[in-house]
Amino acid sequence: MDMSQFHAAFFEESREGLAAMETGLLGMEAGSGDAETINVIFRAAHSIKGGAATFGFKHVTQLTHVLETLLDEARSGKRTLDVDSVGALLGSVDVLRDLLEVAEHGGNVDELALAHAHGALEAVLQGAPPAAAAAKTAAPAADALPQHWQVTFKPHPSLFMSGNDPLRIVRELAELGPLTVEMSDETLPKFGEFDPLQAYLSWRIQVPGTVKRALVADAFAWVEDECDLTIEGVGQQAAPPAAPAPVEAAAPAAAAPAAAGTPAGQRASDADGSIRIATSKIDALINLVGELVITQSMLRQRTEGLDPGQFESLLTGIDQLTRNTRDLQEAVMSVRMLPVDFAFSRFPRMVRDLAGRLGKKVKLRTFGEATELDKGMIEKIVDPLVHLVRNAIDHGLEMPDERNASGKDETGTITLSAQHQGGHILIEITDDGRGMNRERILSKAREKGLPMPENPTDGQIWDLVFAPGFSTADALTDLSGRGVGMDVVKKNILSLGGAVEIRSAAGKGSTISIRLPLTLAILDGMTVAIGDEVFVVPLNTVIESLQPAAADVRTVANKTRMVRVRDDYVPMVDLASEYGLPQTARQARGDAPIAVVVESEGKRLALEVDDLLGQQQFVIKNLESHYRRVPGVSGATILGDGRVALIIDASSLSHASRLAA
Template structure:
């Protein structure tokens, strides 16, 4: 049997377990030392230990066993995990993560760190435990009369290398009796799959057995079976049943199951409805759907010349193909969409450690964690977010004593928020610190000879932060101050088709706002003609299009033009000039044929084009991979007639125009 796939599953599930442990320990440090949290941490450690033992990674299972013992004492109420113990366990999670990396990729082991962590864990175990704090608020019951266990393996249980006989043997050692076989899911004889499990069982165990002992038997396969563990209490004296309880869960009462067990079984069934798929397979599928969209556009373009009467059925089929292609594209793109919590979840630990190093007190808030974003975007936005959060803690938040003098809470707050706005996702990094020092930034800029108006606006001052090498730090540290960072942050965000803005108020804090496209693969676009070329404008940035009168276009100082749009004036750019194509279709520059108004970085600009061609889905092709980076171009696509069309980067064009005006 090829065990490599099981190894891959073990490593992936171990990483998930480590994330669960880290999240739970951080929650405990914040005061959430409830039984559910401790039990979740224990079960994650137990699963890693069991898997490591199964696959022969004894050094991992031995190390995890010490952690597991400590956690078991905590969940049994024998030990209170204070802040020092939590720190030791967090360090142990880091060490264990390195051991998993070594087992998977052969990376070197940090033996001194392993030895030090073992000593700290042993000291916690062998030292006199501090006064135990009760884990659960409710007093421990005297115990059930017996346990009833209903165990139904998933059909795929055998494929993971597990055997129900082992489960029966371990339950037998705990005193299982009255074993009943459940064969209600047995298929007809001709449909048997010899590699699948079909039978289920019920077991009766004595009440003297601890619930944790039963959980341990199923710990390694709890996601590969339907499991109900029912505590059968001694018969109470005959009294009237409470009406509220009887009405709370009639379905559970009808099945003879407790409400809690019923809900747990339903949640487990939902979790088991998912499968693990290699990201390369998803990317290949998305690429094929992209090619299908291109092919569908080709067919549709060829069909436009057909007689609608003679080819009514063919045209109806093509229209149906367009609808199906769009539905398929949306469904496949949904596969890559993940909640941004995948990025946010790594910050609690980072914030905790950095605040400790800098001697600051920091509270992290996250909002909109369920907002979905393309996995590729999430992976690439993590590094810029890390830099912004580190800057907020290091530069933005004041030390506790300084905050007290300013009348603030000595604990500063960093807020990570995500939300949808149109076809974009907006991520905000906010702190309630001292804010940006306008005078200091302006002084540093003039020292370096950076271009700056005599009376710059706040937006123009904040823009200076993004100049390469710009820094106002007095000293260099390993956290910040080397002048390398914000320019790279903006460059990385712009590479994703996004933008970043800064808002700040003195002594109130700063907000960094990032706008990103939802996906990097397919977009709805408006095709426009500029001379003999075709360009694509992302539809989510298009506000309106109009044909302005001559008096609605004005030329201002420096030759720049503005368009009067109702009661406002907005910059107007000629796309033919921007891309070096010459004047647009022989029309006078001050009487443009068509203006398309787009929104860029929260501001509106007008783009001058010759003709509006239509709207269609386009597949984004990376221009840098196939050619090189072009200013004002975010990518390219293949049209239905086989021609290549460039996708307009409105943010880049607007930024270029602002810099020209500032100069």
């Protein structure tokens, strides 16, 4: 059998297992761990080890074997995991993640990091004393060990049905030492009495007594409820002089229920009817539904002029098709929706490590982790969130002595929250640190010659930190001071159709709010006409529409046209000229245009159009993958009559207008 076909599932499940281990270990370090947490961590490690052994990933197998030993002592009560132990385990998780990356994509194993992880675990195993609870655990005499462990193993039918392989378990035992294996026929009935729905295979296995009983039991940890199993010590032998007397481990605890979103802590058979589907298949399904939406829209448009009395059945069917199509579209789109916890879950570890490097004490709080967002959106928002959380810890939070001096708790707090607001999701990163220094930012902005209003508001000043190359750090470090990051953060958020805003108060902290659309596949848009062509303006950029009088349109020295919008003038872009279209009939007549005022990157812009046609949801098509990138265009969609409409990129138009000005 070609085992490589199962690699993808193994790597995905292993990464989920590592995430579960990391979450559990961080909880233990924070004092919130318990026996169930240790059991979840152990089972995740054991699952990774079993899969790695099956596929021949020896480095992963060897490291998880040592890691398992330490975890087994912890879950059996023989060892308390202190800060050093948790640190060694977290380091091993990092190395395992790299080893899985090498196993999946190729490359060289970092032998130094691997050796360091092994050494750290071995040091904990050799140096940390057992917990006091170990004294209460039953143990054989200090000078006696069993000659071998006699294992009797009889699988239940359910073990085979769940996909487990008894021979894999035997092979895993063989890694512990030389085995004596034989089939047992004690339970076999006469041939005519065989039940075709029953399983009769059973094994008798002898394992050397030098192997800890707990390690023997661990090989059966995943199938202990699906087999008849006994492990008995047979005979006695003298204990090796350099080795401490082995202590028999307690029976493995029952499977602990994993935290929500931690599938590594539960058996696959316990999953809530879930299956793994490649993202490409979901995207293909979404594209097909998008085509169906377009076809439904075309049918509805073609039947609008029919006599309702004569074609009642047809029109009723079209209405039913419209409702069903909308429901199908929402159902399919929900398949790509994931809880935002998929982004939040990586921050506890990052905050812990960063706080340690900076010598700060930091507590992370998260709210709204179950709030759902499109998978593609989550993947693209992670990097901006990483930048913002790092900045909040590095720039926002004070050192413990400074916080004490100002009457604050020496432990700073970073809060990540997510919530739905209308058709958007709002993500906020809040710190209770020193807040932004208004005068310091103004001073740095003047040094760099950044443009600013004469009497800027706080919001306008905070926005200066998004300028390219802007930084208020006095010293250059590996974390800050290079002036790279915040401008990229804003650019990435805007590219997702989102917006970012900063609120800050001196001595109290800062909050950065990010507003995002729920999905990148569906767009709420306004259709506008430019001559015979139809364009779509994203609704989240539209502020208002108006028809200015001739006196409200001025031309400045560089031929840039400005339109008066109440007490302000904003640049006006002739979209017909921008997209290379011929002069429209309205322009030829000299009629006044309609101005659609949009806002992007904090700048307002008036788009000159001939008519407003309406608004609706559109299925976005990637123009680059089908044609090429077009300036001023972010994508395309197909209208109900089958025509292609381009989606206006207000951000690039705004940038071009500023360069022209």
